[in-house]
Amino acid sequence: MRIAIVAPLVTAIREPQLGGSQAIVADLATGLHARGHEVHVYAASGSEIPGVTIVDSGVDASSLAGLLYRHGRSPAADARAADHAFATVYASIRRGSYDVVHNHAFDPPAIRLASSLLAPVVHTLHLPPDPVMASALAESRGSENPPIIATVSASAARAWRALASLDVILPDGVPVDRIPWSNTGGNGVIFAGRFSPEKGAEDAIAIAREAGVRIDLYGEPYDPDYADAHVFSHKGEAGVSIHGGLIRSELWQRMADASAVLCPAKWDEPFGMIAAEAQAAGTPVVAYRRGALPEIIIDGQTGFLTPPDDIAGAARALKAVSRIGRSGCRKHAVADLSLDASVVAHDGASDAPPRKRSPAPVPMSCWRRAPRRNWRRSVRRSTRTAARQRSRPWTLATAATSTGSMPSPPARARRRHWSVPRPFCTRPPSRRPPRKRGRKRSGSISPAPSSAAAPPSDRCAAPAVVGL
Numbered sequence: 161m162r163i164a165i166v167a168p169l170v171t172a173i174r175e176p177q178l179g180g181s182q183a184i185v186a187d188l189a190t191g192l193h194a195r196g197h198e199v200h201v202y203a204a205s206g207s208e209i210p211g212v213t214i215v216d217s218g219v220d221a222s223s224l225a226g227l228l229y230r231h232g233r234s235p236a237a238d239a240r241a242a243d244h245a246f247a248t249v250y251a252s253i254r255r256g257s258y259d260v261v262h263n264h265a266f267d268p269p270a271i272r273l274a275s276s277l278l279a280p281v282v283h284t285l286h287l288p289p290d291p292v293m294a295s296a297l298a299e300s301r302g303s304e305n306p307p308i309i310a311t312v313s314a315s316a317a318r319a320w321r322a323l324a325s326l327d328v329i330l331p332d333g334v335p336v337d338r339i340p341w342s343n344t345g346g347n348g349v350i351f352a353g354r355f356s357p358e359k360g361a362e363d364a365i366a367i368a369r370e371a372g373v374r375i376d377l378y379g380e381p382y383d384p385d386y387a388d389a390h391v392f393s394h395k396g397e398a399g400v401s402i403h404g405g406l407i408r409s410e411l412w413q414r415m416a417d418a419s420a421v422l423c424p425a426k427w428d429e430p431f432g433m434i435a436a437e438a439q440a441a442g443t444p445v446v447a448y449r450r451g452a453l454p455e456i457i458i459d460g461q462t463g464f465l466t467p468p469d470d471i472a473g474a475a476r477a478l479k480a481v482s483r484i485g486r487s488g489c490r491k492h493a494v495a496d497l498s499l500d501a502s503v504v505a506h507d508g509a510s511d512a513p514p515r516k517r518s519p520a521p522v523p524m525s526c527w528r529r530a531p532r533r534n535w536r537r538s539v540r541r542s543t544r545t546a547a548r549q550r551s552r553p554w555t556l557a558t559a560a561t562s563t564g565s566m567p568s569p570p571a572r573a574r575r576r577h578w579s580v581p582r583p584f585c586t587r588p589p590s591r592r593p594p595r596k597r598g599r600k601r602s603g604s605i606s607p608a609p610s611s612a613a614a615p616p617s618d619r620c621a622a623p624a625v626v627g628l
Contacts, residue, residue, distance in 0.1 A: 176405035180433035191503035275303035294323035313452035333502030341442035354382035370475035
């Protein structure tokens with residue numbers, strides 16, 4: 161199968177990945193390619209995924225930097241730049257003759273312009289609900305090629321259903337077979353993720369300080385103003401080390417060596433890729449109970465979930481993290497958070513046939529078998545059908561109702577529970593004369609008429625014998 165994957169164009173797809181949606185695009189492309197599909201990833205210039213064909217869209221990610229998602233704020237870039245970028249991508253996809261197109265870009269033009277494609281389209285929503293995106297999804301629903309709309313968790317699906325209709329949940333996953341794990345952790349804790357308000361790097365520093373443990377933060381200044389004011393301002397403080405983003409293989413090793421990973425999300429996390437990777441490394445997670453994190457973390461078994469913004473409660477949980485068995489974290493990740501299950505789900509969505517519109521109703525004129533309990537209601541419905549057809553030109557399909565009234569079902573039909581009319585019958589059902597309802601006669605049998613009384617019949621009389 162030929163599969164086209166449209167990646168977010170606001171950043172190149174290469175290590176170190178800027179966010180979870182970029183990481184899952186790379187992992188899905190690798191997984192689908194391993195299952196024997198021909199996969200082409202349409203991404204911004206400079207993207208690299210080992211073993212997978214990258215189609216350079218010619219889009220410079222820096223030109224769309226204003227479209228980077230910022231929780232609670234509208235994009236600052238000119239929408240015409242995004243329109244031009246995705247129009248270029250979809251024009252190239254139309255020339256490729258793909259069997260299915262998976263779009264992972266969270267931009268309204270990526271939704272609207274995909275309706276012009278002939279191949280089935282799957283839109284996967286990796287971010288929380290947005291009214292502008294919901295409007296674009298509703299517009300695509302009414303197109304000639306309505307897409308399949310998916311989210312990455314049950315929590316995200318509940319949030320999105322308030323604004324848009326959804327078809328399926330395609331959960332993310334992590335490549336557990338590539339993530340090293342350790343049954344014994346170190347003394348410090350880790351925060352990994354972009355430095356932006358919704359990820360909660362500032363809360364992570366406060367939790368570690370409250371618990372009296374060392375913390376290492378790994379990430380990029382996704383929101384420079386926030387990073388300068390709330391993250392880099394702690395640089396040089398005792399027990400706080402701030403690092404740039406790492407390639408995932410190195411980050412996974414740092415996770416395996418840590419005693420815990422902190423995920424104090426300040427928004428409803430759509431999935432929680434860092435929490436899943438940490439458990440695959442055997443490391444417990446301390447997180448706020450928000451979004452999909454309760455779906456990823458088993459409270460008390462693979463980590464602890466605390467009320468949102470409860471820094472003191474998270475610090476107490478961090479002190480008790482030694483009670484969590486690291487092998488249980490690894491087993492949970494292998495069984496429930498594996499990338500293999502996510503690839504299989506996406507492969508199934510790729511095999512799903514395109515949805516078709518419901519056919520128009522057809523005229524009906526005679527009887528067909530139906531459940532007994534619906535017989536009287538169906539007769540009334542058939543009578544209304546006959547009334548509508550009286551004013552129409554006579555055709556074979558309306559022969560049964562051309563007399564102006566719908567005949568009652570025959571006795572045989574009543575016994576066999578016939579009811580709703582079947583389309584395009586060429587003649588009406590036969591009618592039997594009504595049965596007389598009088599009292600039955602006595603059991604006497606009237607004698608047969610005498611042969612003498614019966615008049616001779618010319619056709620039945622025996623020939624005369626002459627000349628004897």
